[in-house]
Amino acid sequence: MPVDRVALPDALVIDLRQLVMTIASAVDLVGVDDVLHGRRVGLLARELAIATGLGEADQVMLYDAGLLHDCGVSSTRVHRRLVVDLEWEGAGEHCLRGAALLGDFQPLAHLAPIVRHHHTRWQFLLNDPELPPEVALHANLIHLADRIDVLAAPHHAENGVLAHVGRIRDRLAAESGRLFAPRLVDAFVALCEGEAFWLALQPDSVHLYQTEMEAFDDPRTIDWGGFRHCADILARIIDAKSSYTERHSRGVARLARHVAERMGLDPVTCEKIEVAGLLHDIGKLQVPDEIIEGTTALSDHEFDIMKGHSYGTRQVLRRLPAIDDIARWAAYHHETPDGRGYPYHLRGDALPLEARIINVADIFQALAQARPYREPLAPARVIAILEERAEAGRADATVVAAVAADLDACHRAALCAES
Ligand SMILES: [Fe+2]
Ligand SMILES: [Fe+2]
Ligand SMILES: [Fe+2]
Known part of the structure; x- marks a missing residue:
């Protein structure tokens, strides 16, 4: 599958005013x-x-x-x-x-x-x-x-x-x-x-x-290093939503990068995938705590609210055209190869490999972490679920195979454990 053509992070320049507005629209979602x-x-x-x-x-x-x-x-x-x-x-x-x-x-x-x-x-x-x-x-x-x-x-x-x-x-x-x-x-x-x-x-x-x-004239700009650091702070804001999501975004980021490296993607893309992992759940800030921390299955209405979160991520990151590729990979993290994911129902070449990696990393991290209704699952159970999903077209089979081939390291990355 073709990897999206991307600009080198070294060349990235983001206007500080745009970045402040982006953080502000993320933080305001909590309302x-x-x-x-x-x-x-x-x-x-x-x-x-x-x-x-x-x-x-x-x-x-x-x-x-x-x-x-x-x-x-x-x-x-x-x-x-x-x-x-x-x-x-x-x-x-x-x-x-x-x-x-x-x-x-x-x-x-x-x-x-x-x-x-x-x-x-x-x-x-x-x-x-x-x-x-x-x-x-x-x-x-x-x-x-x-x-x-x-x-x-x-x-x-x-x-x-x-x-x-x-x-x-x-x-x-x-x-x-x-x-x-x-x-x-x-x-x-x-x-x-x-x-x-x-x-x-x-x-x-x-x-x-x-x-x-x-539009206020402000000469201050942010380079790739500054943006990466800002993405880490946004991840801390997102993960602070609930004790159940503690370190989720950082775990997804770390695992997605690890898998991308294992699959031989170039260093710049690996770096960008990691940042997309940090940012993928920005839209969750708008989901009420009661839904995130619920102990029973979601009602249809609650699931509809939940489905809005990856679209919310896209909307917040729209202010930063310089990272449009990263924003799309982040916002596509619930898309699946069979076209039955949400909210864009992408399939085939329209669903980039980078987004498929984040999708698998997201599921892996969530299963490996405790939820209000279950204990953390062991790595063998996590990969069995992912393999089932891959077989049904609900996760990328090549990505899942790369995870299976390096399961323990993937588990440590997902939990941000020191390797
Ligand atoms: Fe306050
Ligand atoms: Fe306030
Ligand atoms: Fe997530």
Whole structure:
């Protein structure tokens, strides 16, 4: 089977703005039905920054911080909980997790302290001798933007947010000096007077705002090494969804690369297959925890929701045309040689070998890992299931044979065990 022609990763250049938007649209999936929370908080943060008199560099930086502030939330249950009360005692964990993820990625590490404190009360930030005053102000600005969105979001559906402006304003203004910096609250109260501030939160306006910000002139770019590192961080976000999926994406990536090498694919393709493995389940961030962690067979409706996840992966990665091949391999991971996979029903030459490898690695890793309804399966059982699938046209026979020929090493790769 022909291997897709691919550009050398060495030549890859990704615009940092596109990458930030890609991470943001992945993280926003955790909202399930409302997938614009981060993007609305970004918009609100930038408007608050402008109204507070902060400079242009801070405005853009705070837009990014708003987009990514909840990158430590992978669970749909936690996401739902964060939008119930103005303050929730369990909010601290996602701040720490988000700060650790961003702190580990140099191009976005400057956002880590802001994300770390985006649920900390202003009265505590003020008295923290370790925290530079501008970081305290920026973190508190995200906190305020986030809470504005939480109070306003329920009213966007019926297009009725304007009827609630007075109540939202008074509720937040009452926290001046305690939860929020008085300077920020004053800027917010002034913004409340314009209907445009609230109408900008409608989905169409949020998307347009995002498009404008995406086009914002920014010379920063990411090379292959940076992108690979970012893919690893996205995999950590995806796998943090449930204890049952811990290390799943990284295991699929490692196994897919191992199999690709065993099958003699060239080093560049092997490298790209590994990254496709890291990214294949981005769309799962939108699947409710209850479906991922269910102990009984999925209902038809639940299965329909599940089927959307690989398409979701494709949609998120559409923003990065430079990695279109990787995005397709990732999004085709539930396609099968008989054309009965989903969601594209590809078969024959239309289904690339790279995607077939990720498909087999995905099934292998899932079977080798515990699920709520069963223990991990032993390697012999895993390969027996894969061979049955290959015989029925539900998995690529050549790929399964390559796995069978090197079963123990494949098992170690799938579980990310040191070899
Ligand atoms: Fe948050
Ligand atoms: Fe939030
Ligand atoms: Fe998967």
